[in-house]
Amino acid sequence: MSTKKSHPIVFVVDDDESVRSSLGFLLKSMGLNHQAFAAAGDFLAAYDPAQHGCLVLDVRMPGMSGIELQQQLNLRGAIIPVIFITGHGDIPMAVEAMQHGAHEFLEKPFRDQDLIDRIQHALAKDAKTRAALEEHDRIRARLASLTPREREVLALMVQGKPNKIMAYELDVSQRTLEIHRARVMEKSGAASLAELVRMTMDVSTST
């Protein structure tokens, strides 16, 4: 199941039938999987966060606009990269989308090479973000397996405190502290103290 969802899909949302089907045809000729929607709401209803891919989105549409869809996705914490396609005179909207973290822009009509470059860039970004999130999940799961005492030791370790000081602060023998310390390294899977520091920082910044 997860292997299927990791096969990326290029989602297209454009209210104009001719733009939508021509874009689908072009993506097919590029050998890319795609799925097209006529309205932002339809995409949102079908949106599956586990599905790898990117979104090619028309800025200006009746009903929910491309910008509004982007905001909805942001609210849901969606990571799907968005490539906006803009028509004539949509520059102010494009700027607004950029401020909300739009990934890329393409002005209609566009060169197929520009489209494929942006899609590949977006798909690479999606894969990278997903890999980082999975890594965070793994680290978090490992750190969650620490006992409360081991977590105290971890907190002191990442501050760079020597064993002797840690033993004193936690009021345990140095021998006991060394056992805790070994457990922390073993459970976290960190090869060095430096890696352990990086892991805890990654996890704390991503939440």
Add this chain to the structure above:
Amino acid sequence: MLQVSRLATIGEMAAGVAHELNQPLTAIANYAQACDRLLGRPGADLEDVRKALREIADQAVRAGEILRRLRSLARSQPMKRERTDINVIIEQIRDLVLADARVHRAYAKLELAPGLPSVSIDAVQLQHVILNLVRNGLEASSITASDPRELRLGTGLSTDGDVEIMICDNGPGLSAQALERLFDPFFSTKAEGTGLGLAISNTVVRAHGGSLGHRPNLPHGACFYIRLPAEPAGG
């Protein structure tokens, strides 16, 4: 004065038309580039290529039609009345209405009643009036926060047997102040309005022996209607 206002409206419409033209142009570019890719591969499916070529032709025609309608609107002529089916002249500006609605991010609905009697009108002048009322309606719909913005353009028969064109929006409706001075030249509720649109529209409709009126739309908004005397059947 009609000339000035018409050109102003066309200027505003041009932005919408430029945006609308981009759609068929984008489709054409997409199909052509896809064909190029398909043909670059051994064993290309020619049926796919043919399908795309047909789409290219269709979209080029669509782009041409959008331009043709803009041109016919821009042509200036003295009033030239002809026996006309009102639905036909509305169909001619359908793309412009939809383009303008798109610019205002509104849904436009055309509800044309079939089998209406003919009217004797200057089509271009009447189209100008209708587009003006459509523009007003779209701007009104954009004021209220309630989504979706909606504009209805319909035709029908009044109880007196007149041919009626209705333009209804779901904006805030007309204020008491606006109601009082609605057709006064240079009165406008819009920051950038010339205050000429409704005044000229009223003049044009009266010159056709018709009337321009309005009523509230429910639950909110305004409906403007143009009533034109029906031509006797036959002839």
